[in-house]
Amino acid sequence: MDTSITDTNAWMDDLPEAARAYLDGKRLDEVECIVSDLPGIARGKAVPAGKFARQDYFHLPDSVFYQTITGDWGEAAGDEGFIERDMTLVPDMSTATAAPWTGDWTLQVIHDAYDRKKAPIPYSPRNVLRRVVDLYHAQGWEPVVAPEMEFYLVARNLDPAEKIKPMMGRSGRPAAARQAYSMTAVDEFGPVIDDIYDFAEAQGFEIDGITQEGGAGQLEINLIHGDPIKLADEVFYFKRLIREAALRHDCFATFMAKPIAEEPGSAMHIHHSVLDRKTGENIFAGPQGGDTDAFFHFIAGMQNHLPSAVAVLAPYVNSYRRYVKDNAAPINLEWGRDNRTTGIRVPLSSPKARRVENRIAGMDCNPYLGIAASLAAGYLGLMEEKRPTPQFRGDAYQGEEDIPRDLGYALELFDEATSLHEVLGPEFARVYSIVKKAEYNEFLQVISPWEREHLLLNV
Structure with missing residues (x-):
């Protein structure tokens, strides 16, 4: 997995062309770090741009993939039980794109989900397709x-x-x-x-x-x-x-x-x-x-x-x-x-x-x-x-x-x-x-x- 985004200028320079054009002359305020759950709802966190520049990844509990469309939970945690183990969410910077409906200058970035051993989470929908x-x-x-x-x-x-x-x-x-x-x-x-x-x-x-x-x-x-x-x-x-x-x-x-x-x-x-x-x-x-x-x-x-x-x-x-x-x-x-x-x-x-x-x-x-x-x-x-x-x-x-x-x-x-x-x-x-x-x-x-x-x- 690529975690080389700690240099603020470097990661901004490597943004897709459309994202760079959107931010041309603007100050990026926020980055939405997202992953698709099983229904296709975007789950994640919104972080200030400065913090995103300093982080290589963030964590979410694996239980986001056990959630139904109504917000309830399927008993899918396995033998260890429902302990909501943290996943590591790593940004795929090729997916960085504008959120043009927001009131400030915001980017969205899709993340890939890994476990603590850096293996892909097998029930993350993007990993299934990959x-x-x-x-x-x-x-x-x-x-x-x-x-x-x-x-x-x-x-x-x-x-x-x-x-x-x-x-x-x-x-x-x-x-x-x-x-x-x-x-x-x-x-x-x-x-x-x-x-x-x-x-x-x-x-x-x-x-x-x-x-x-x-x-x-x-x-x-x-x-x-x-x-x-x-x-x-x-x-x-x-x-x-x-x-x-x-x-x-x-x-x-x-x-x-x-x-x-x-x-x-x-x-x-x-x-x-x-x-x-x-x-x-x-x-x-x-x-x-x-x-x-x-x-x-x-x-x-x-x-x-x-x-x-x-x-x-x-x-x-x-x-x-x-x-x-x-x-x-x-x-x-x-x-x-x-x-x-x-x-x-x-x-x-x-x-x-x-x-x-x-x-x-x-x-x-x-x-x-x-x-x-x-x-x-x-x-x-x-x-x-x-x-x-x-x-x-x-x-x-x-x-x-x-x-x-x-x-x-x-x-x-x-x-x-x-x-x-x-x-x-x-x-x-x-x-x-x-x-x-x-x-x-x-x-x-x-x-x-x-x-x-x-x-x-x-x-």
Whole structure:
């Protein structure tokens, strides 16, 4: 691990270009030292810039990775018990970026988590993704991903008992549904989008495009393809910057998989290609541009192993409300070319850009873990060298469902998936399962309005 940041001038000189531009002529006030927990929430400390310059690392208890989305704890501490042992958090200065919504001049820096023996914490999401990427590297492969982020801009919701409603647009009318790709609809959110662009530019992120999706107030942001860890960092950062941009305009941004019952859900589609590290060539395309065995093996890996990974790609009870027939989300793992009804899609492209799109992942998943699980399925396919089912032609919504429809069953499949555990890390799999089961049990204690309405006087 690199801890050479004790020289104040040296670490400032080595900041990424966007961070240096942001601070040009300014005095840095504060540095937010952060790490992603299992849900994808930024945990850490904010420290004065002078103190950050003097520290090589800081400590957080390992219990941050045992925490559920509600703030409760899974009993995942192991044989030693819940003693909250300190981890060492070391900054990755390549991730230093602005926090342009703050009232002073602030940087954010993502940290990597190690134990006292300087070994990576196996259930830190960024370390899980790095483990999978390293497995590709060991085979001479370079995985490349391109995530698509779908989310809703909604009216402020201060009462959980109230249904989520679309935000008011610039015209003073609620955002309208079924306006996919409408530029007029995008214009309705112009002030929010302007801030998203401004924040992204200050942070050095390149947006490939913003489009209106099919839901009322639903937008999609596409990112340029690249290194999986770098792209996961950007999605992690983007979730925060989008929320901050929305708050400036009296609305909320939500990344729930299904925030509004009658509207489509929000996905994080993940595009995959794999390069030969020596030649830089896409291993999915042959010398004459045809499909390679590796291309079919990767798809087969997704078909065979994504069911066991759904608990990571769809991590909450709400996630499974997204998988609705004929409602812009897949219900099975058929694959097809240029077919958005299939769970695995091969987009139109040149041979050099041939890629496989995973349409299963929800936008509510942790980006590090979602990308890691998706890559893990493809990796297992490349190693097992199996063939996929025949290409699906037509409307895959007419096919059989083969995706888990609830978190409980998805966790059962995850627990049985020993080959997937070996790729993601057995200790991660153990901790993740315990934390998600604790979260699921919390949910099962809640009596829903549907139950009160239909069961109270009728059963």
